[in-house]
Amino acid sequence: MDLFSHFLSAVSVNAATISKWRLHTPWGVNVNAFTPGFFLTLLSGPPITINSGEQCYELSTGDALLAPMGANCRIGTPGASNFAPIEALEWQGQPSDTYDIHAHLGQAMAVTVGSQGTPSILAGVAFELELTHATLIAECLPPIVTFKAQQSPLLQQFHPLIQHIFNDSKPGYFAVATQVAELLIISALRTFITRQTEFPTGVLKALSDRYLHKPLQVIHEHYQQSLSVEFLAESASMSRSNFMARFKKQVGMPPMVYLNRLRIKQAEALLCKTQLPVSRIADQVGFHSDRAFRQAFKLQTGLAPREFRDQSQRLSA
Numbered sequence: 184m185d186l187f188s189h190f191l192s193a194v195s196v197n198a199a200t201i202s203k204w205r206l207h208t209p210w211g212v213n214v215n216a217f218t219p220g221f222f223l224t225l226l227s228g229p230p231i232t233i234n235s236g237e238q239c240y241e242l243s244t245g246d247a248l249l250a251p252m253g254a255n256c257r258i259g260t261p262g263a264s265n266f267a268p269i270e271a272l273e274w275q276g277q278p279s280d281t282y283d284i285h286a287h288l289g290q291a292m293a294v295t296v297g298s299q300g301t302p303s304i305l306a307g308v309a310f311e312l313e314l315t316h317a318t319l320i321a322e323c324l325p326p327i328v329t330f331k332a333q334q335s336p337l338l339q340q341f342h343p344l345i346q347h348i349f350n351d352s353k354p355g356y357f358a359v360a361t362q363v364a365e366l367l368i369i370s371a372l373r374t375f376i377t378r379q380t381e382f383p384t385g386v387l388k389a390l391s392d393r394y395l396h397k398p399l400q401v402i403h404e405h406y407q408q409s410l411s412v413e414f415l416a417e418s419a420s421m422s423r424s425n426f427m428a429r430f431k432k433q434v435g436m437p438p439m440v441y442l443n444r445l446r447i448k449q450a451e452a453l454l455c456k457t458q459l460p461v462s463r464i465a466d467q468v469g470f471h472s473d474r475a476f477r478q479a480f481k482l483q484t485g486l487a488p489r490e491f492r493d494q495s496q497r498l499s500a
Contacts, residue, residue, distance in 0.1 A: 186400045190320050191369050195313040198284045199364035203349050204305040207297025211259025213266040218253045219284050219309040228303035233258050245332025249371045251321040290352035306345045308364045323385035328375050335374045384435040392433050394419045406445050407469045447483045454492040461488045
C-alpha cells in the first residue's frame with residue numbers, strides 16, 4: 184500500500200450529522216466557534232459566499248467546501264446583510280435545543296433561514312475525526328479548502344446519495360450517514376491533495392519528496408519499534424546529517440519529534456477507544472518507559488494520559 188493510501192485508510196469518522204440548508208436572500212449564517220470539521224456543497228439555487236475574514240469564496244451549483252478542523256466564517260446568499268448565529272438556528276430533526284454531534288440522530292437535520300425568493304439549497308456534513316495519524320494530514324491542510332464542480336467529478340456522485348439521505352429515517356440511518364460522511368471526507372481530501380503541486384512545510388510536503396517517502400513509510404509502519412535516526416537515514420540512502428536537515432526542512436520538525444507525535448496520536452486513540460492500562464498503551468505505541476511516555480504525552484496534549492481518557496469519556500457520554 185502506498186503511504187498516501189495508508190494515511191487515507193486511517194481517516195475514520197467518530198461522529199457525524201448530515202443536514203439540508205435552505206438560505207433565502209438576504210440571509211446568511213454566522214459560523215462562530217464551531218469545532219467539528221464540516222463539508223458544504225451547493226445543490227441548487229443562487230451561488231453563496233463564504234467569508235472567513237481572511238478570504239472570501241463563492242460556491243456555485245456543484246461546488247464544495249471542506250473545513251477539516253472546523254472554522255469561523257460567514258455563509259451567505261448574494262448581498263446577504265442578515266446573519267443568524269449557527270447556535271440560534273431552529274433545526275428540524277434535532278431532539279434538543281443544543282447541537283450535539285454525538286447525539287446519534289435517526290434522520291438528517293434541516294434548517295430554513297429567511298423566507299422569500301429562490302433559496303440556495305446546501306448539503307452540510309459536520310464530522311469529528313477519530314484521533315489517528317490521519318489527523319496529521321488534516322493539521323497540514325488550509326483552514327478552508329474549496330472544490331469547483333468540474334475539478335471534482337467524484338464528489339458530484341455523492342449528490343444523489345445525499346438527496347436520498349435527506350428523506351431517510353429508517354432504522355440504521357446513523358450507521359449509513361456516518362459511513363457516507365467518512366467516504367465523502369476521504370474523497371474530498373484525496374481530490375485536494377492529488378491536484379496540488381506544492382505544499383507548505385509538513386507531512387504532505389514530505390510525502391512528495393523522493394528521499395523522505397521511504398523513511399516516512401518506515402515510521403508509520405513501524406512506529407512501535409525502536410527506530411534510530413541512523414536507520415531512517417539509511418532507508419533514505421542519505422547521510423545522517425543530510426537526512427536530519429532535509430527532514431526538518433520539509434516536515435518542520437526533527438524525525439524523532441515527528442515519530443513521538445505519531446506515537447502520541449496513536450496513544451490518544453487507544454485511550455479513547457479502549458480500557459487498556461496506560462502502561463500497556465505506552466508499550467504498544469513504542470514507549471518502553473512508562474515515565475517517558477507520560478512526560479511526552481503531557482508535553483504534547485497538556486494532560487496526563489488518565490486525565491485525557493477521563494475527559495474524552497465525559498465528552499462522548
